[in-house]
Amino acid sequence: MPSRFRPCSQRTALYFGLSLVLFAQPILATNVFTCYANDFVDPSHTVGQYAANLAGAQDTIVAWANEMNSYGPWSVTYKPVLPPSGLKHDYMSWAPYQWPDCSKAGNTTVLTPEQMWKTCAYVFRDGQVNPDRTTINDFQSFFNLSDAVLYNSLAFTFQSQSSSVYSQNAVKFIRAWFLDSATAMNPNLNYAQMNRGPNGQHGEYTGILDLRGFAKIASGILILRQHGSSDWTADIDSQMGAWCQQYINWLQTAPTALQAAAAKNNHGTFYVNQLAALKLIVNDTAGATTLGRGYFGGIYKGQISSNGDQPMEASRTRPYHYRNFNIAGMITNARLLKYADPTSNDWNTTSNGATIQTAIDFLMTTNPSATQESNVTAEIYPNVAAVAATYGDSTGKYVAFLNTSGFPYASDASFLWDQPLAGGSDQPLVGGGNRSSNPISEASAAPASSSQASGTSGSMRPSMMIWATFGLLGIFGWRLC
Numbered sequence: 001m002p003s004r005f006r007p008c009s010q011r012t013a014l015y016f017g018l019s020l021v022l023f024a025q026p027i028l029a030t031n032v033f034t035c036y037a038n039d040f041v042d043p044s045h046t047v048g049q050y051a052a053n054l055a056g057a058q059d060t061i062v063a064w065a066n067e068m069n070s071y072g073p074w075s076v077t078y079k080p081v082l083p084p085s086g087l088k089h090d091y092m093s094w095a096p097y098q099w100p101d102c103s104k105a106g107n108t109t110v111l112t113p114e115q116m117w118k119t120c121a122y123v124f125r126d127g128q129v130n131p132d133r134t135t136i137n138d139f140q141s142f143f144n145l146s147d148a149v150l151y152n153s154l155a156f157t158f159q160s161q162s163s164s165v166y167s168q169n170a171v172k173f174i175r176a177w178f179l180d181s182a183t184a185m186n187p188n189l190n191y192a193q194m195n196r197g198p199n200g201q202h203g204e205y206t207g208i209l210d211l212r213g214f215a216k217i218a219s220g221i222l223i224l225r226q227h228g229s230s231d232w233t234a235d236i237d238s239q240m241g242a243w244c245q246q247y248i249n250w251l252q253t254a255p256t257a258l259q260a261a262a263a264k265n266n267h268g269t270f271y272v273n274q275l276a277a278l279k280l281i282v283n284d285t286a287g288a289t290t291l292g293r294g295y296f297g298g299i300y301k302g303q304i305s306s307n308g309d310q311p312m313e314a315s316r317t318r319p320y321h322y323r324n325f326n327i328a329g330m331i332t333n334a335r336l337l338k339y340a341d342p343t344s345n346d347w348n349t350t351s352n353g354a355t356i357q358t359a360i361d362f363l364m365t366t367n368p369s370a371t372q373e374s375n376v377t378a379e380i381y382p383n384v385a386a387v388a389a390t391y392g393d394s395t396g397k398y399v400a401f402l403n404t405s406g407f408p409y410a411s412d413a414s415f416l417w418d419q420p421l422a423g424g425s426d427q428p429l430v431g432g433g434n435r436s437s438n439p440i441s442e443a444s445a446a447p448a449s450s451s452q453a454s455g456t457s458g459s460m461r462p463s464m465m466i467w468a469t470f471g472l473l474g475i476f477g478w479r480l481c
C-alpha cells in the first residue's frame with residue numbers, strides 16, 4: 001500500500017517526520033482525504049483540463065480518487081453477517097448509539113456475539129457510537145462508493161478523453177454495488193440502522209440517511225453523461241435508471257422512509273438530498289424541483305432560528321457536529337434544487353429571518369470544546385467555503401477563518417466547485433492553465449505514491465506547512481461519514 005494511504009497513526013507519524021526533514025519543501029501537494037457529510041456538484045461546474053488556479057484542488061481530487069480506488073469495489077454481499085431476511089443482498093447497518101444490556105439475558109462472556117445481538121436488550125446512548133457497529137460495514141462501503149464515484153468522475157473530466165481509468169473505475173464501482181447480479185444491492189433499506197435485541201431486527205427511520213451519498217453518486221453520473229464518457233453506456237444508464245426507480249418507489253412508500261421524510265431535523269433534510277438526487281438520475285427534474293421546493297417551503301422554515309442556531313441539532317449531545325451536518329444537507333438541497341430549477345434562489349430563502357449563511361456565521365462563533373467535541377472542526381471548512389462562494393466574501397472573513405484555522409482550502413477538493421473564492425476563479429481556464437506536470441499521467445492506473453506529492457504546479461502554501469507540521473492529518477474526516 002502506498003505510504004500516503006497508510007492508517008492514520010502511521011500517516012501522521014510520516015508527515016510529522018517529513019515536516020522535520022523537508023521544512024519549506026512542498027511536502028504536501030494534496031489534502032488528506034475528507035469524506036464530506038454530503039454535497040452535490042453541478043456537472044457543468046467542472047473544468048476540461050488543468051487550470052493553474054484550481055490545480056491544487058484537482059491534484060487532491062485525483063489523489064482522493066486514487067485512494068478510494070485502493071478500497072473498491074464495494075458490495076453489500078461482502079458483509080460477514082446475514083440480515084434477518086437471510087439475503088446478503090439486503091443492505092444492513094446497526095444503529096450507532098445502541099448498546100447491549102445483557103443483565104437479563106446471561107452475559108457477553110457466555111453469549112456468542114450472535115446470541116447477544118438477538119437476546120440482549122439494547123439501550124440508547126445519544127452520541128456514543130458502539131464500536132462493534134463496523135462489524136457490518138455496508139454504511140462505510142457506501143460512503144466510500146459515493147466518494148469514489150464523485151472523484152473518479154471529476155478526475156475523468158480533467159483529461160480530454162472519452163474514457164480513462166477514472167471513468168472505468170466509476171462505472172465498475174456502480175455496476176458492482178447496484179447492477180451485477182452476484183453483488184447487487186436489493187433496492188430497499190429494510191435493515192438500515194437496525195436496532196438489535198428481542199424487539200429489534202428491523203431497520204429504523206434514522207438509517208435512511210445512510211444513503212444520503214446518492215447526491216455524490218448523482219453528481220458523478222451527471223458528469224459522466226455530460227462529458228460523454230464512453231464507459232457510461234446507454235445500457236448501463238438504463239439499468240441504473242431502473243434500479244433507482246425501484247428504490248425511489250421504496251423510499252416513497254416504506255414506513256421507515258416516510259418517517260424520515262416527516263422528520264423535522266437533519267433526517268428530513270437528508271431524505272430530500274437522497275430522493276432529489278435519485279430523481280435527477282432518472283431524469284425526473286420536475287420531481288426533484290417539487291421536493292426541493294417542499295423542503296425550503298417546509299421543514300427548513302423551522303430549522304434555523306433568527307440568531308442562526310439550529311435548535312433541533314443544538315439539543316443533541318454533539319451539537320457542533322450536528323449543526324454542521326445539517327448545514328451540509330441544507331447546502332446540498334440548495335444545490336440540487338438550483339440544478340433542477342435554475343430559476344430557484346433558495347440560498348436567500350429565510351427561516352425565521354435567517355439563511356444558510358446566518359447558520360454558518362453562528363457556527364463560526366461556536367467552540368466545539370465547550371461541548372467536549374474533539375476532532376470536529378474539519379467539518380465546518382467545506383460548509384464555510386460553500387457559503388463564501390455562494391454569498392460572496394467581500395470582507396474576506398470566510399477566507400480569513402479558513403486561513404486562521406490552518407486549513408489549506410485552495411487545495412481541498414471542494415475548491416473546484418466552490419467558486420469564486422479568493423485564490424480561485426469562477427472562469428475555468430480551459431486550455432490556459434497548463435501545468436508543469438499532469439499527475440494523472442504520472443499516476444496512471446496505480447494510486448499515486450507519496451513521492452508524487454511534489455507534482456504540484458504551485459509553490460508551497462504557508463497554510464499547508466502549518467497543517468503538515470501540526471500533524472493533524474489522520475483525524476480528518478473520521479467524523480464526517
Ligand SMILES: *[C@@H]1O[C@H](CO)[C@@H](O)[C@H](O)[C@H]1NC(C)=O
Pocket residue numbers: 100101102103107108109
Ligand atoms: C456482564 O456481567 C458483568 C458482571 O455482572 C457486568 O458488569 C456487565 O455489565 C455485564 N455485561 C453486559 C453487556 O451486560
Ligand SMILES: *[C@@H]1O[C@H](CO)[C@@H](O)[C@H](O)[C@H]1NC(C)=O
Pocket residue numbers: 033071072137140141144
Ligand atoms: C473507506 O475509506 C477509508 C478511508 O477514508 C478507509 O479507512 C476504510 O477502510 C474504507 N472502508 C471501506 C469499507 O472501503
Ligand SMILES: *[C@@H]1O[C@H](CO)[C@@H](O)[C@H](O)[C@H]1NC(C)=O
Pocket residue numbers: 225234237238240241242281282283
Ligand atoms: C436521462 O437523460 C439523458 C439525456 O437525455 C439520457 O442520455 C439518459 O439515457 C436518460 N436516463 C434515464 C435513466 O432516463
Ligand SMILES: *[C@@H]1O[C@H](CO)[C@@H](O)[C@H](O)[C@H]1NC(C)=O
Pocket residue numbers: 345347348390391
Ligand atoms: C440573494 O438575493 C439578492 C437580491 O435579490 C441577490 O442579489 C443575491 O444574488 C441573492 N443571493 C444568493 C446567494 O442567491
Ligand SMILES: *[C@@H]1O[C@H](CO)[C@@H](O)[C@H](O)[C@H]1NC(C)=O
Pocket residue numbers: 396399400403422461462463
Ligand atoms: C490566506 O492565506 C493565503 C496564503 O497564506 C494568503 O495569500 C491570503 O492573503 C490569505 N487570505 C486572508 C483573507 O487572510
Ligand SMILES: *[C@@H]1O[C@H](CO)[C@@H](O)[C@H](O)[C@H]1NC(C)=O
Pocket residue numbers: 431432433434
Ligand atoms: C498548453 O499546452 C498546449 C499543448 O501542449 C499548447 O498548445 C498550449 O499553447 C499551452 N498553453 C499555454 C497557455 O501554455
Ligand SMILES: *[C@@H]1O[C@H](CO)[C@@H](O)[C@H](O)[C@H]1NC(C)=O
Pocket residue numbers: 008374375474475
Ligand atoms: C482525535 O484524533 C486523534 C488523532 O488521530 C486521536 O488520537 C483521538 O482519539 C481522536 N479523538 C477522538 C475523540 O476520537
